[in-house]
Amino acid sequence: xxxxxxxxxxxxxxxxxxQIERIEPPNWWIGFENAELQLLVYGKEVGKAQVxxxxxxxxxxxxxxxxxxxxxxxxxxxSAAAKPGIMKISFTDDNKKKEIKEYELKVRTxxxxxxxxxxNSDVLYLITPDRFANADTSNDTFPDxxxxxxxxxxxxxxxGGDIKGITAHLDYIDEMGFTAIWPSPLxxxxxxxxxxxxxxxxxxxxxxxxxGTLEEYKNLADEARKKGLKLLMDQVVNHTxxxxxxxKDLPFGDWINFQERYENGEKPTFSNHRRxxxxxxxxxxxxxxxxxxxxxxxxxxxxNQRNPFMAHYLIQNSIWWIETLGLGGIRQDxxxxxxxxxxxxxxxxxxTEYPNFNIVGEEWSNNPLLIAYWQDGKxxxxxxDSNLRSTMDFAMQSNIVQALNEDExxxxxxxxxxxxxxNDFAYASPENIMIFPDNHDMSxxxxxxGEDLTATKMALGYMLVLPRIPQIYxxxxxxxxxxxxxxxxxxxxxxxPGGWKGDEINAFKAEGLTEGQLEMQNFxxxxxNYRKDSEAIKSGKTIHFAAQDGVYLLSxxxxxxxxxxxxxxNEEVFNLDxxxxxxxxxxxxxxxxxxxxxxxxxxxxLELPEKGVYLLSxxxxxx
Numbered sequence: 001x002x003x004x005x006x007x008x009x010x011x012x013x014x015x016x017x018x019q020i021e022r023i024e025p026p027n028w029w030i031g032f033e034n035a036e037l038q039l040l041v042y043g044k045e046v047g048k049a050q051v052x053x054x055x056x057x058x059x060x061x062x063x064x065x066x067x068x069x070x071x072x073x074x075x076x077x078x079s080a081a082a083k084p085g086i087m088k089i090s091f092t093d094d095n096k097k098k099e100i101k102e103y104e105l106k107v108r109t110x111x112x113x114x115x116x117x118x119x120n121s122d123v124l125y126l127i128t129p130d131r132f133a134n135a136d137t138s139n140d141t142f143p144d145x146x147x148x149x150x151x152x153x154x155x156x157x158x159x160g161g162d163i164k165g166i167t168a169h170l171d172y173i174d175e176m177g178f179t180a181i182w183p184s185p186l187x188x189x190x191x192x193x194x195x196x197x198x199x200x201x202x203x204x205x206x207x208x209x210x211x212g213t214l215e216e217y218k219n220l221a222d223e224a225r226k227k228g229l230k231l232l233m234d235q236v237v238n239h240t241x242x243x244x245x246x247x248k249d250l251p252f253g254d255w256i257n258f259q260e261r262y263e264n265g266e267k268p269t270f271s272n273h274r275r276x277x278x279x280x281x282x283x284x285x286x287x288x289x290x291x292x293x294x295x296x297x298x299x300x301x302x303x304n305q306r307n308p309f310m311a312h313y314l315i316q317n318s319i320w321w322i323e324t325l326g327l328g329g330i331r332q333d334x335x336x337x338x339x340x341x342x343x344x345x346x347x348x349x350x351x352t353e354y355p356n357f358n359i360v361g362e363e364w365s366n367n368p369l370l371i372a373y374w375q376d377g378k379x380x381x382x383x384x385d386s387n388l389r390s391t392m393d394f395a396m397q398s399n400i401v402q403a404l405n406e407d408e409x410x411x412x413x414x415x416x417x418x419x420x421x422x423n424d425f426a427y428a429s430p431e432n433i434m435i436f437p438d439n440h441d442m443s444x445x446x447x448x449x450g451e452d453l454t455a456t457k458m459a460l461g462y463m464l465v466l467p468r469i470p471q472i473y474x475x476x477x478x479x480x481x482x483x484x485x486x487x488x489x490x491x492x493x494x495x496x497p498g499g500w501k502g503d504e505i506n507a508f509k510a511e512g513l514t515e516g517q518l519e520m521q522n523f524x525x526x527x528x529n530y531r532k533d534s535e536a537i538k539s540g541k542t543i544h545f546a547a548q549d550g551v552y553l554l555s556x557x558x559x560x561x562x563x564x565x566x567x568x569x570n571e572e573v574f575n576l577d578x579x580x581x582x583x584x585x586x587x588x589x590x591x592x593x594x595x596x597x598x599x600x601x602x603x604x605x606l607e608l609p610e611k612g613v614y615l616l617s618x619x620x621x622x623x
Contacts, residue, residue: 019043019044019045019046019091019093019099020041020042020043020046020091020099020101021042021043021044022040022041022042022043023039023040023041023042023089023101023103024039024040024042024204024205024313024317025037025039025205025316025317025320026205026320027103027104027105027106028078028103028104028105028106028320029084029105029106029107029108029323030057030078030082030083030084030105030106030107030108031080031107031108032078032319032353033112033352033353034349034352034353035077035078035079035080036061036075036076036077036078037075037076037077037078037316038073038074038075038076038309038312038313038316039072039073039074039076039089039103040071040072040073040251040309040313041071041072041073041074041091042070042071042246042249043070043091044070045069045070045093046069046070046071046072046091047065047066047068047069047070047071047072048069048093048094049072049091049092049093050091050092050093051063051072051074051089051090051091051092052089052090052092053076053087053088053089053090054087054088055082055085055087055088055105056081056082056083057078057079057080057081057082057083058076058077058078058079058082058087058105059076059077059079060074060075060076061075061076061077062074062075063075064309066251066252066309067250067251067252067253068249068250068251068252070249070251071251073251073309073312074089078105082105083105084104084105084106084107085104085105086102086103086104086105087102087103087104087105088100088101088102088103089101089102089103108323109326110326112353112354112355113354113355113356114356115322115326115327115328115354115356115357116230116328116356116357117230117328117329117354117356117357117358117359117389118179118180118230118232118328118329118358118360118469119358119432119469120431120432120467120468120469120537120538121179121532121538122179122180122230122469123177123178123179123180123464123469123470123471123472123528123531124178124179124180124181124182124232124434124469124470124471124472125173125176125178125180125181125182125471125472125474126182126184126436126439126440126471126472126473126474127166127181127182127183127184127474128161128183128184128196128197128440128474128493129161129162129163129165129166129183129184129186129198129211130158130159130160130161130162130196130197130198130210130211130493131159131161131196131474131493131494131495131496131499132161132165132166132169132474132495132496132499133161133162133165133166133168133169133496133498133499133500133508134159134160134161134162134165134499134500134501135162135164135165135167135168136162136164136165136212137160137501139162139209139210139211139212140158140160140210141158141210142209142210145190145209145210146190146191146192146195146243147190147191147192147193147195152495152500154490155488155489155490155491155493155494156193156194156196156489156490157193157194157196158195158196158210159196159495159500160210160500161211161495161499162210162211162212162216163186163207163211163212163213163216163217163219163220164212164216165499166181166183166220167216167219167220167223169499169508170223170224170227170229171227172508173229174227174228174229175525176477176521176524176525176528177524177525177527177528177529177531177532178229178472178528179228179229179230179532180229180230180231180232180328180329181224181229181230181231181232182232182234182329182331182471183232183233183234184197184198184199184234184440185197185198185199185201185233185234185235185236186198186207186208186211186212186217187201187203187204187205187206187207187208188201188202188203188206188207188208188209189201189202189208189241190202190203190208190241190243191241191242191243191299192243195241196493197440197489197493198234199236199300199333200239200240200241200242200243200299200300201236201240201241201244202240202241202243202244202245203244203245204240204313204317205317205320214324217325218324218325221325221326221327222326225326230327230328230329231325231326231327231328231329232327232328232329232330232331233321233322233325233327233329233330233331234330234331234333235318235321235330235331235332235333236332236333236334237303237305237314237318237332237338237342237343237346238296238302238303238333238334238337238338239295239296239300239301239302239303239334239337240300240301240303241299241300241301242298242299242300242301244301247301250263251309252307252309254304254306254307255303255304255307255310256301256302256303256304257292257293257294257295257301257302257303257304258293258294258295258302259304262301267298268294268295268298268301268302269290269293269294269295270294270295270296270297270298271290271291271292271293271294271295271296271302271337272287272290272291272294273291274287274290274291275291275336275337275363275364275365275370276367276370277291278291278336278340278370278373279369279370279373279380281381281382291336291337292337292338292339292340296334296337302337303338304339305338305339305342305343305346306339306342311342311345311346314342314346315345315346315349315350318330318346318350319349319350319353322350322353322354322357327357328358329357329358329359329360330350330357330358330359330360331359331360331361331362332359332360332361332362333362334362335361335362335363335374335388335391336361336363336370336374340384340386343361343386343388344384344385344386344387347359347376347386347387347388348387351387351389358389358390358432359388359389359390360388360389360390360391360392360434360469361374361386361388361390361391361392362391362392363391363392363394364392364394364441365394365395366394366395366398367395368395368423368426368427369426371391371392371393371394371395371426371427371433372426372427372428373386374386374388374391375388375389375390375391375427375428375429375432375433376388376389376428377428377429378427378428379428389429389432390432390433390434390469391433391434392433392434392436393433393434393435393436393468395420395423396420396421396433396435396466396468397435397436397437397438399416399417399419399420400416400417400420400437400459400462400463401445401448401449401459402416403415403416403417403420404449404452404455404458404459404569405448405449405450405455408547408550408569413547413550413569414547414550414551414552414567414569415546415547415552417462417547417552417567418544418545418546418547418552421466421544421554424467430467430468431467431468431469432469433468433469434468434469434470434471435463435466435468435469435470435471436463436470436471436472436473437456437459437460437463437472437473437476438473438476439471439473440473440489440492440493441489441492442487442492443482443486443487443492444473444475444476444480444481444482444492445459445460445476446476446479446480446481446483447481447482447483447486451479451481451483453479453516453519453520454611454612456479456520457520457523457612457613458567458612458613460472460476460523460524460527461523461527461565461567461613461615462554462565462567462613464527464528464531464537465531465537465554465556465563465565465615466542466554467542467556472524474496475494475496475507476524477507477520477521477524477525478497478507478513478517478520478521479516479517479520480494480496482494496508497512498511507521523595526594526595527594527615530594530615530617530619533619534556534561534563534617534619535558535559535560535561536556536557536558536561536562536563536617537556537563539558540556540557540558540561540563541556541557541558542554542555542556542557543555543557543583543584545580545581547567548580549570549574550568550569550570550574551566551567551568551569551570551574551576551608552566552567553565553566553567553576553581555581555584557584561617561618561619562584562586562589562591562617562618563615563616563617563618563619564586564591564614564615564616564617565613565614565615565616566606566608566613566614566616567613568608568610568611568612568613568614569611570608570611571610571611573607573608573609573610574607574608575605575606575607575608576605576606576607576608577604577605578602578603578604578605578606579604586602587602587603588601588602588603589601589602589618590602590618591616591617591618592616592617592618592619593614593615593616594615594616594617595615600616
């Protein structure tokens, strides 16, 4: 019996030291272009440990100690000879106590080139998960999280929407005609209040349990793929939540920007939001620093991507999620705010591993020059290349809203849409720019257009035929609005009707909607499903004619398809002289109106009976 006790003691002393709390990334794969992997290890006084790995094809290149004794950073080289399996990493302290952690190297289930990113053949459906559908009430609250309650009456509280809620309504999303899904961040936001939006991440490797589990996230990706829907991930490398686990024990003195102020209990320096300093040849170093280093808000510490360990961490985290979920794209939040050299490196590292992938960056600017600067292929004066294929077209969005709200004159109204699109010469590839009527940070398009259904249909009809990648925010199809309090983020992100048990209106089933809501839903469904098979929209030539007499015409032309969108602001019957558009070569061709299926022959005039959008196609088999 004595011997048995001694054996147990030795086993515990060797294998149950139990100080390692985290190893991140939590696993990795063999077969990447970049054979290097840097592990972040966190545990009590792990910085003093001796590290050992005995696994064929894997070598420790270097071990880095941090300022905090509770971190180690381990550089590994995973050669082509490495096989998938479980490797054991040993940590031995000064007292010869040893802890062994198992670390899995997986085989990649898809080839790198099979990760196909979104493009201009897609239409993205943007979802705020907490407000879309609550399919699992068992995960609504957790006593160990800081925000503990569900309150449907509070626009800034948790409402209970979850991953299963999105998965349960993939049929609706698919049947509407969307081809990609962009949920706002689903990772842990363990913040004391207003944590529902997801942009204050407190653990980059953990799904927020109020949204669901990692397995449910994977299942969403799998079920979406079965329907031909790509899944995007909304990521944030600029900042984190103040309650992130590492904020209580930062590894280095420069892990976050203005760290000394944080550690001294002072208010942080906030960003000046002068995003032009990224391009401005006259910008001061002081202004540049405050943009990139300043905190977005007080509850969101600004990450220092110039710290090489932070840079490795963020790049590996993005790749881990791409591989884990089989993503079809990334949307990167607040793109101009981090260090711009890092952002080029980050995007370049991803595109090197996944050459057919795509990333869209948020540049909230109405200046096309700033938007163009960030797109891969742009010949910038100082030689900067972002490696970013897509950025967001806030400029064109603004032009469209102004054009539809203004009375017509030589420099107002529809001419602003014409002039806005004319700026496409600034872009390296305008077809990879993302256009949208609204999103989770701005008033709903129905509100922006004064709750005018006709104008809303004009905006959507026009956007969906542009040489762009369109994104539609959930609820736009049923005229969700924030007119009661324009611009209020909580109201913008209203619950989707039908997503909660007991909802009297169910938009998923088109039950209880008003006549206007049904009209908008059917309009969008028709255009989206037509767009799926339209070569003219995906790759056709674009020709438009300056707005005149309250009418603006744009055409998309491919070998076998001619598509015309006409925006008409005349309240009375208007006879459009078609001889002005003779260069299109449409004379004598038969077209069909996508909405009412009426057939017309393109001759000398076209009667426009009322204000609105007219979508005419030579494809006679449209939906």
